[in-house]
Amino acid sequence: MAQHNAFYAQSGGVTAVINASACGVIEACRRHPDQIGKVYAGHNGIIGALTEDLIDVSQESDETISALRHTPGGAFGSCRYKLKDIETHRAQYERLIEVFKAHDIRYFFYNGGGDSADTCLKVSQLSEKLGYPLTAIHVPKTVDNDLPITDNSPGFGSVAKYIATSTLEASLDIASMCATSTKVFVLEVMGRHAGWIAAAGALAGNGEGEPPHLVIFPEVHFDRDRVMARVEESVKLYGYCVIVVSEGARYEDGTFLADSGNTDAFGHRQLGGVAPTLAGMVKQDLGYKYHWAVADYLQRAARHLASKTDVDQAYAVGEKAVELAIAGRNAMMPAIKRVSETPYDWRIEAAPLAEVANREKYMPHEFIREDGFGITEACRQYLAPLIQGEDYPPFENGLPKVAHLKKARVERKLPEFTI
Amino acid sequence: MAQHNAFYAQSGGVTAVINASACGVIEACRRHPDQIGKVYAGHNGIIGALTEDLIDVSQESDETISALRHTPGGAFGSCRYKLKDIETHRAQYERLIEVFKAHDIRYFFYNGGGDSADTCLKVSQLSEKLGYPLTAIHVPKTVDNDLPITDNSPGFGSVAKYIATSTLEASLDIASMCATSTKVFVLEVMGRHAGWIAAAGALAGNGEGEPPHLVIFPEVHFDRDRVMARVEESVKLYGYCVIVVSEGARYEDGTFLADSGNTDAFGHRQLGGVAPTLAGMVKQDLGYKYHWAVADYLQRAARHLASKTDVDQAYAVGEKAVELAIAGRNAMMPAIKRVSETPYDWRIEAAPLAEVANREKYMPHEFIREDGFGITEACRQYLAPLIQGEDYPPFENGLPKVAHLKKARVERKLPEFTI
Numbered sequence: 001m002a003q004h005n006a007f008y009a010q011s012g013g014v015t016a017v018i019n020a021s022a023c024g025v026i027e028a029c030r031r032h033p034d035q036i037g038k039v040y041a042g043h044n045g046i047i048g049a050l051t052e053d054l055i056d057v058s059q060e061s062d063e064t065i066s067a068l069r070h071t072p073g074g075a076f077g078s079c080r081y082k083l084k085d086i087e088t089h090r091a092q093y094e095r096l097i098e099v100f101k102a103h104d105i106r107y108f109f110y111n112g113g114g115d116s117a118d119t120c121l122k123v124s125q126l127s128e129k130l131g132y133p134l135t136a137i138h139v140p141k142t143v144d145n146d147l148p149i150t151d152n153s154p155g156f157g158s159v160a161k162y163i164a165t166s167t168l169e170a171s172l173d174i175a176s177m178c179a180t181s182t183k184v185f186v187l188e189v190m191g192r193h194a195g196w197i198a199a200a201g202a203l204a205g206n207g208e209g210e211p212p213h214l215v216i217f218p219e220v221h222f223d224r225d226r227v228m229a230r231v232e233e234s235v236k237l238y239g240y241c242v243i244v245v246s247e248g249a250r251y252e253d254g255t256f257l258a259d260s261g262n263t264d265a266f267g268h269r270q271l272g273g274v275a276p277t278l279a280g281m282v283k284q285d286l287g288y289k290y291h292w293a294v295a296d297y298l299q300r301a302a303r304h305l306a307s308k309t310d311v312d313q314a315y316a317v318g319e320k321a322v323e324l325a326i327a328g329r330n331a332m333m334p335a336i337k338r339v340s341e342t343p344y345d346w347r348i349e350a351a352p353l354a355e356v357a358n359r360e361k362y363m364p365h366e367f368i369r370e371d372g373f374g375i376t377e378a379c380r381q382y383l384a385p386l387i388q389g390e391d392y393p394p395f396e397n398g399l400p401k402v403a404h405l406k407k408a409r410v411e412r413k414l415p416e417f418t419i
Numbered sequence: 420m421a422q423h424n425a426f427y428a429q430s431g432g433v434t435a436v437i438n439a440s441a442c443g444v445i446e447a448c449r450r451h452p453d454q455i456g457k458v459y460a461g462h463n464g465i466i467g468a469l470t471e472d473l474i475d476v477s478q479e480s481d482e483t484i485s486a487l488r489h490t491p492g493g494a495f496g497s498c499r500y501k502l503k504d505i506e507t508h509r510a511q512y513e514r515l516i517e518v519f520k521a522h523d524i525r526y527f528f529y530n531g532g533g534d535s536a537d538t539c540l541k542v543s544q545l546s547e548k549l550g551y552p553l554t555a556i557h558v559p560k561t562v563d564n565d566l567p568i569t570d571n572s573p574g575f576g577s578v579a580k581y582i583a584t585s586t587l588e589a590s591l592d593i594a595s596m597c598a599t600s601t602k603v604f605v606l607e608v609m610g611r612h613a614g615w616i617a618a619a620g621a622l623a624g625n626g627e628g629e630p631p632h633l634v635i636f637p638e639v640h641f642d643r644d645r646v647m648a649r650v651e652e653s654v655k656l657y658g659y660c661v662i663v664v665s666e667g668a669r670y671e672d673g674t675f676l677a678d679s680g681n682t683d684a685f686g687h688r689q690l691g692g693v694a695p696t697l698a699g700m701v702k703q704d705l706g707y708k709y710h711w712a713v714a715d716y717l718q719r720a721a722r723h724l725a726s727k728t729d730v731d732q733a734y735a736v737g738e739k740a741v742e743l744a745i746a747g748r749n750a751m752m753p754a755i756k757r758v759s760e761t762p763y764d765w766r767i768e769a770a771p772l773a774e775v776a777n778r779e780k781y782m783p784h785e786f787i788r789e790d791g792f793g794i795t796e797a798c799r800q801y802l803a804p805l806i807q808g809e810d811y812p813p814f815e816n817g818l819p820k821v822a823h824l825k826k827a828r829v830e831r832k833l834p835e836f837t838i
Binding site: 010013014016044047071072073074075076077078079080081161164165166168169170172173174175176177179180181185187203204273275276291292293294295296297298300301302303304305307384387388389390392395397398399400402 | 429432433435463466490491492493494495496497498499500580583584585587588589590591592593594595596598599600601604606622623692694695710711712713714715716717719720721722723724726803806807808809811814816817818819821
């Protein structure tokens with residue numbers, strides 16, 4: 001089999017473990033020098049391919065590539081950029097082929113979420129439509145856990161572990177102070193459309209009275225009176241109330257809590273933040289002293305507390321992508337298959353990209369407790385294995401060590417292209 | 420020497436390592452059965468002593484006490500309650516003595532910050548004023564790092580490590596997305612009066628262009644134009660800008676940024692949050708896409724990322740407190756002495772409480788960079804050793820294991836007392 005080059009790019013919001021997938025792809029490529037020559041990474045994702053801004057990964061040492069496994073963020077740069085359909089934006093696709101041809105790229109690895117799966121599928125169709133032999137594989141990643149087919153999405157398990165741990169730790173803080181200080185604590189977590197991450201907060205406790213006392217999902221219409229009644233009940237029963245709220249929490253009419261149209265003294269739209277909004281309601285309706293936290297990017301960057309299961313799976317989907325590619329399996333995605341629950345066991349299988357693209361996986365109805373404020377046992381069983389195990393990065397001088405890439409650029413061979 | 424009982428209480432805002440000090444006190448007491456009988460812990464701090472709500476620590480196993488070392492929060496309950504002066508509130512002091520007498524308590528260990536040092540000093544004076552033989556020792560604790568005499572305050576090092584690590588990790592996230600997405604990230608950290616924690620954020624980077632690009636201290640008057648100019652410069656030079664801002668950031672007239680008097684559409688005072696306020700200014704003045712995070716209690720509860728130096732010191736001050744007490748050194752505080760900087764070495768010394776109480780340690784002027792937006796080399800040298808080393812708690816099922824105390828109550832012997 002002749003040797004050709006590979007292209008790898010990161011797409012969309014990054015995670016604590018997307019670089020572990022990059023590590024899996026690159027190390028697997030290096031194990032197949034007969035089939036795969038150099039790996040070129042797109043600088044800032046697919047934009048790097050369109051603008052011929054390619055990073056020559058062969059210039060990076062094995063040690064640097066290995067260090068990607070414990071480096072958060074997107075080491076080659078990611079982007080929010082979705083290729084349009086091939087019929088009306090043919091020029092962009094033709095440009096991709098030109099760049100791939102110019103650099104003898106015949107393997108395309110695209111590491112991202114739902115939008116990227118769609119892009120990858122379109123690119124996979126280039127082979128036939130534009131007559132260029134390309135094998136395109138999608139490497140799954142998203143903290144939102146909304147990719148179909150795969151049992152879970154790499155990136156989610158580490159956020160889940162971070163949120164569950166943070167909820168547990170902060171709850172101990174509130175519990176110890178509530179007699180004379182803060183009675184209500186609100187932690188805002190990611191998840192605009194689905195409550196997967198909020199659900200993970202519920203892993204912090206299970207027994208009667210154990211925090212969190214309320215989980216607020218985007219899937220359950222926000223009813224201020226019901227929520228406040230539950231907060232009051234929790235404070236009366238347990239002395240305090242811990243709330244994990246999804247950024248996507250919304251009223252029955254679809255309005256987001258964080259976007260309730262308030263304006264400040266200057267007439268400017270009040271800035272978002274579900275946590276402060278909800279905390280304000282608590283103060284207004286119940287008068288309790290409150291504190292709130294918004295984890296934001298901290299939660300998806302927290303490689304220091306990654307789930308070992310997640311890191312292993314992120315690496316494995318990267319590795320498997322290469323195996324699929326050299327086997328000529330165009331338009332596929334390595335998916336995680338849950339083989340057994342107790343003890344937890346998983347393997348990677350190949351899923352046709354056509355079945356993945358443009359489909360979102362929502363929280364099953366039966367994962368949300370009947371009262372809407374917590375998770376069911378089925379949800380707990382699904383989530384629990386995903387946060388198992390620790391995978392600490394090495395530390396140096398008290399801080400995590402991260403990969404420092406040279407990012408040597410590949411010499412351009414084509415005219416400029418404006419996107 | 421006769422055997423008498425000891426009282427231990429936690430006071431004020433809790434930390435990731437205050438229970439490590441509790442562990443130090445209790446284990447040291449257990450090593451001196453000839454002098455110290457039982458340890459009684461105040462439920463909810465000094466309130467437990469006043470209301471005779473005492474936890475019988477002798478009922479807790481060695482394993483449970485050992486687990487306190489890696490359990491965040493205040494295991495016996497803490498409180499925000501400051502004893503008034505002895506002249507006008509004599510009844511409270513007399514009550515304390517009654518409770519101590521009733522339970523043969525002759526050792527008083529009070530684990531807290533500046534206010535608690537003051538309370539402990541007053542209690543230490545009871546011995547003479549009310550003719551009761553009591554040895555009172557203050558065990559230092561505060562994330563604010565504002566206790567005098569001691570080189571640093573137990574609790575601070577772990578927050579510092581958490582904030583430095585979180586800044587580093589989130590910065591990698593922003594850096595990888597800034598070409599097409601978020602350009603400015605604002606992380607709000609604790610520190611109403613002093614910028615110690617914000618300064619710790621600066622440990623995340625040092626070289627030219629390394630984040631954080633701006634640190635905003637309470638000590639430096641907030642000048643919107645100057646800050647925005649620096650944000651713009653950073654985005655132009657490096658593609659993005661990471662800001663660590665202290666909750667105590669304020670204008671020249673003393674107004675807090677988070678408390679600028681804005682009201683929402685209902686006329687309610689807009690809720691605090693320096694991070695969203697600052698992010699809003701960035702959007703308004705410069706138009707950049709932003710994200711913001713407020714770490715709040717997460718930062719002081721994050722035992723999973725504690726500094727080993729901090730844990731060791733927190734334990735050591737607890738242990739030393741007991742040694743001072745049995746040596747009859749009334750009205751003292753174990754203080755951390757920096758013996759050498761490279762390699763870092765420290766020991767615990769005894770400091771007279773009279774020199775500690777009612778004095779705050781501010782950031783030295785020479786620790787803040789001349790432009791007001793970063794730290795000096797002297798500050799870096801001071802901070803660096805405090806975040807050294809990791810001290811991971813054991814994990815079980817993906818979550819940190821914490822101590823679960825029985826909290827068996829000591830039988831009451833006195834009439835009720837209303838505080």
